[in-house]
Amino acid sequence: xxxxxxxxxxxxxxxxxxxxxxxxxxxxxxxxxxxxxxxxxxxxxxxxxxxxxxxxxxxxxxxxxxxxxxxxxxxxxxxxxxxxxxxxxxxxxxxxxxxxxxxxxxxxxxxxxxxxxxxxxxxxxxxxxxxxxxxxxxxxxxxxxxxxxxxxxxxxxxxxxxxxxxxxxxxxxxxxxxxxxxxxxxxxxxxxxxxxxxxxxxxxxxxxxxxxxxxxxxxxxxxxxxxxxxxxxxxxxxxxxxxxxxxxxxxxxxxxxxxxxxxxxxxxxxxxxxxxxxxxxxxxxxxxxxxxxxxxxxxxxxxxxxxxxxxxxxxxxxxxxxxxxxxxxxxxx
Amino acid sequence: xxxxxxxxxxxxxxxxxxxxxxxxxxxxxxxxxxxxxxxxxxxxxxxxxxxxxxxxxxxxxxxxxxxxxxxxxxxxxxxxxxxxxxxxxxxxxxxxxxxxxxxxxxxxxxxxxxxxxxxxxxxxxxxxxxxxxxxxxxxxxxxxxxxxxxxxxxxxxxxxxxxxxxxxxxxxxxxxxxxxxxxxxxxxxxxxxxxxxxxxxxxxxxxxxxxxxxxxxxxxxxxxxxxxxxxxxxxxxxxxxxxxxxxxxxxxxxxxxxxxxxxxxxxxxxxxxxxxxxxxxxxxxxxxxxxxxxxxxxxxxxxxxxxxxxxxxxxxxxxxxxxxxxxxxxxxx
DNA sequence: TTGTATGCGTTATCAT
DNA sequence: ATGATAACGCATACAA
Numbered sequence: 001x002x003x004x005x006x007x008x009x010x011x012x013x014x015x016x017x018x019x020x021x022x023x024x025x026x027x028x029x030x031x032x033x034x035x036x037x038x039x040x041x042x043x044x045x046x047x048x049x050x051x052x053x054x055x056x057x058x059x060x061x062x063x064x065x066x067x068x069x070x071x072x073x074x075x076x077x078x079x080x081x082x083x084x085x086x087x088x089x090x091x092x093x094x095x096x097x098x099x100x101x102x103x104x105x106x107x108x109x110x111x112x113x114x115x116x117x118x119x120x121x122x123x124x125x126x127x128x129x130x131x132x133x134x135x136x137x138x139x140x141x142x143x144x145x146x147x148x149x150x151x152x153x154x155x156x157x158x159x160x161x162x163x164x165x166x167x168x169x170x171x172x173x174x175x176x177x178x179x180x181x182x183x184x185x186x187x188x189x190x191x192x193x194x195x196x197x198x199x200x201x202x203x204x205x206x207x208x209x210x211x212x213x214x215x216x217x218x219x220x221x222x223x224x225x226x227x228x229x230x231x232x233x234x235x236x237x238x239x240x241x242x243x244x245x246x247x248x249x250x251x252x253x254x255x256x257x258x259x260x261x262x263x264x265x266x267x268x269x270x271x272x273x274x275x276x277x278x279x280x281x282x283x284x285x286x287x288x289x290x291x292x293x294x295x296x297x298x299x300x301x302x303x304x305x306x307x308x309x310x311x312x313x314x315x316x317x318x319x320x321x322x323x324x325x326x327x328x329x330x331x332x333x
Numbered sequence: 334x335x336x337x338x339x340x341x342x343x344x345x346x347x348x349x350x351x352x353x354x355x356x357x358x359x360x361x362x363x364x365x366x367x368x369x370x371x372x373x374x375x376x377x378x379x380x381x382x383x384x385x386x387x388x389x390x391x392x393x394x395x396x397x398x399x400x401x402x403x404x405x406x407x408x409x410x411x412x413x414x415x416x417x418x419x420x421x422x423x424x425x426x427x428x429x430x431x432x433x434x435x436x437x438x439x440x441x442x443x444x445x446x447x448x449x450x451x452x453x454x455x456x457x458x459x460x461x462x463x464x465x466x467x468x469x470x471x472x473x474x475x476x477x478x479x480x481x482x483x484x485x486x487x488x489x490x491x492x493x494x495x496x497x498x499x500x501x502x503x504x505x506x507x508x509x510x511x512x513x514x515x516x517x518x519x520x521x522x523x524x525x526x527x528x529x530x531x532x533x534x535x536x537x538x539x540x541x542x543x544x545x546x547x548x549x550x551x552x553x554x555x556x557x558x559x560x561x562x563x564x565x566x567x568x569x570x571x572x573x574x575x576x577x578x579x580x581x582x583x584x585x586x587x588x589x590x591x592x593x594x595x596x597x598x599x600x601x602x603x604x605x606x607x608x609x610x611x612x613x614x615x616x617x618x619x620x621x622x623x624x625x626x627x628x629x630x631x632x633x634x635x636x637x638x639x640x641x642x643x644x645x646x647x648x649x650x651x652x653x654x655x656x657x658x659x660x661x662x663x664x665x666x
Numbered sequence: 667t668t669g670t671a672t673g674c675g676t677t678a679t680c681a682t
Numbered sequence: 683a684t685g686a687t688a689a690c691g692c693a694t695a696c697a698a
Contacts, residue, residue, distance in 0.1 A: 012684075014685090015686080018678085021677095048445065049386040049389065049447065049676085050690090052386075053386050053692090054689080056690075074403075077407075078401045082428060093414055111378075260618050282557055347691090348668070351692070352667095354693095355693080360668085385692090386675065389674075670695105677689085677690090679689095681684100681687100682684080
């Protein structure tokens with residue numbers, strides 16, 4: 001069942017059938033209807049493979065993420081897929097894990113599939129060490145690379161980021177203004193957005209005239225048990241802190257659990273702020289104050305930008321979106 | 334840059350280049366090396382579109398789910414994608430939403446993309462009304478349809494399910510044996526697995542010699558606020574219950590919040606059991622007792638089965654996996 | 667072991 | 683408005 005069968009049955013050439021398929025206006029109303037009727041009668045569907053070969057595109061975008069089961073990334077994938085489909089593109093999903101080698105390998109795999117562009121979801125794709133990003137620069141010579149919450153310079157690299165630095169700055173400033181003197185800062189790694197957030201923390205301390213205390217800035221496992229354990233060990237080592245700012249909700253949840261178990265009263269004796277406004281932030285008691293970093297906006301903006309890029313339009317290489325502090329029960333300002 | 338360029342430069346025919354690409358053993362070591370060297374030198378990558386056209390497959394599987402940001406589905410997608418890639422297949426993601434019409438529309442979209450098979454993740458794809466499933470039967474005439482936690486009869490339909498009915502039966506039985514007399518059962522809809530779970534609840538009541546009380550079986554919104562509100566209104570309407578069995582973790586979390594706010598002591602005055610063993614179940618205080626329905630096993634089994642199907646092997650049309658009750662702080666048995 | 671020739675199902679160019 | 687025909691880049695049956 002192909003275009004020849006249709007053309008034969010409709011008494012036209014394959015060229016005409018092709019025109020009908022592609023909505024070319026140079027077909028008489030009568031012929032168009034006859035062809036459509038035959039296509040319907042035969043249950044004909046154009047072969048995408050042949051189509052792709054001729055057009056040299058499948059209208060497919062590669063979506064890469066480290067781990068699609070991470071709540072934030074799962075949300076991002078959802079919005080990206082929806083927006084892409086709305087624009088007539090399919091989504092090829094690829095979970096790369098967190099290691100630079102596998103990221104590189106999977107990006108190359110996507111390139112070999114000739115996707116029209118690649119969207120990298122999550123800040124993990126921009127590493128602190130410039131050499132770990134070389135493969136992205138390289139790939140961007142072949143096709144557009146869209147970063148969701150990451151930022152990198154390159155000819156065909158476009159970034160849509162949340163202003164994490166300002167968000168953390170403002171949140172920590174509010175903690176300090178409300179009388180907190182020792183804000184423990186927990187973060188999970190040195191990705192682009194983690195570095196931005198950390199800078200925001202430093203900004204806030206500096207603006208408040210506080211010394212940066214290295215003992216209050218800690219790398220923390222990105223899971224509940226690890227976070228609880230870290231806090232317990234810090235406390236038993238004598239570290240005093242009256243607030244926790246966590247760069248990820250899951251660590252903030254861990255902090256709430258630590259406080260609840262230890263009998264520390266939230267928010268009176270300890271304030272806690274999370275990041276992402278994920279569903280987790282609403283499961284604790286009290287519910288978490290958290291920073292909403294606008295996944296949906298980031299994703300729709302990314303796709304909108306991408307469509308302009310693919311359409312040959314001129315677009316900004318970097319778009320910044322503001323975060324929003326969601327006040328709930330773990331803070332008292 | 335195509336196979337002709339390579340063949341010319343290596344002084345061989347395109348057939349030989351093709352053989353090298355596809356690892357055909359009928360190529361002399363010497364020739365193979367020369368061709369490989371040229372491919373490397375030219376940075377040649379075979380064109381997947383042309384390849385697909387000839388082979389009539391892109392080695393791509395369509396993954397459909399209602400909403401990839403749902404925690405359970407997000408996990409499923411992750412495991413499915415990993416397993417498929419391990420087997421050399423790409424994943425085309427398609428979030429269909431929950432409406433029968435859109436599900437049908439998106440499935441047809443996937444078919445038109447000529448994927449090798451479709452995996453339907455989540456029990457929402459099998460509806461109670463048989464006519465709402467007709468499109469699946471229809472599609473299964475074209476390609477294999479794999480159901481993850483759903484069950485349906487059809488020539489090329491394969492189901493991998495968790496034994497939800499037994500899991501609920503056993504959990505509710507334990508509640509009753511430990512002295513609970515009124516187990517409120519909350520569920521979200523009439524999908525395949527929801528009906529199975531409900532049957533398990535009925536089984537447990539019957540086995541314990543209790544009457545089925547319709548006032549204890551309630552459809553519940555699948556979100557925190559909706560669940561809390563439902564419980565509040567039930568209580569204020571005079572309904573007494575000393576345990577809640579929720580068909581989804583999120584509702585169980587809502588129940589915990591309700592109890593905590595109302596001053597009902599968990600687990601002494603109320604037991605709560607959730608379903609899915611999602612990260613949510615560990616965020617509450619106390620942590621949720623919940624049923625682990627083995628997403629990872631379901632997904633790896635589904636892909637294993639699919640590979641056998643695609644390989645022409647004979648495979649069971651239905652595989653059942655056992656759930657596991659994870660005991661935490663919201664129960665006292 | 668290697669090469670030749672053909673088919674895969676479109677789209678697009680150029681006639682008419 | 684319509685038709686004939688050449689790409690598109692590969693895999694493979696058949697020949698040598």
